[in-house]
Amino acid sequence: RFFIDEPITGAEALLSGPEAHHALHVMRLKAGDGVTLFDGSGAEFSAEVTAVSRRDVSLTITGRQEIDRESPVRLTLGVALPKGDRQKVLVEKLVELGAARLVPLTTERSVALPKGSAIEKLRRLVIEASKQCGRNRLMEIAEPVALGAFLDESADAERLFAHPPEEAHAERGGAPWPATQRVVAMVGPEGGFSDAEAAAAVEAGWRPVTLGERILRIETAALALAARCCGIPL
Ligand code: SAM
DSSP states (O other): OEEOSSOOOSSEEEEOHHHHHIIIIISOOOTTOEEEEEOSSSEEEEEEEEEEOSSOEEEEEEEEEEOOOOOSSEEEEEEOOOOHHHHHHHHHHHHHHTOSEEEEEEOTTOOOOOOTHHHHHHHHHHHHHHHHHTOSSOOEEOOOEEHHHHHTTTTTSEEEEEOOTTSTTSBOTTSOOOOOSEEEEEEOOTTOOOHHHHHHHHHTTOEEEOOOSSOOOHHHHHHHHHHHHTTOOO
16 A cells, blocks of 8 residues: 555546555556556555556556545544654554544643754654555644643533543543543643643533543553543444
């Protein structure tokens, strides 16, 4: 599977940049080989390699299929991102689990805030993970947003924030979770949401939920929320 960074509309396509590198130097494609392409629109294309050069790969489109591998629930996750490699694990696994959008959050106790090229690297990871897991739509990675602004997001969606169980007002395990089609959820930083932030979230209509009796790291909490909200059948 290869990603084309523009809508595929005609009978031809070109792989360049990192996709061409993957095709030429990892997969060692040559003229006549068949591949699958996606452009993030939801469709999947069959294609045949017509020519290779040192830098790019020319293809002829031979078929188009609408293949929906999206979750029935559109999940936006606001996360006070963890540091380093844990950020990469978070992004890769959220793509696999089917989250629609990741919003890096700045909170009182946030530590890692990706900007510019760091966000671009995370977006490249989204493509890599989508190639691997067969997703035909890309999970969006938004620019970082302050918690206060995020609280106002999507007032018409089900809004949840993960809060550890020792917090008296967090709902415990058995409470029913939403069966709605749009969920916006958020996960706090290593130091947790401050009391003021949790109170502001409740005030703005967000529902605190727990993810069990143990304290999870940021990425574990985000992935547990995604697995639960994206309606993965077991
Ligand atoms: N000492 C912090 C606290 O008490 O909030 C722990 C923060 S935890 C490492 C990071 C974030 O993951 C939390 O802000 C929360 O959003 C989420 N989280 C971790 N464990 C959780 C649990 N058992 N239930 C709900 N949310 C959890």
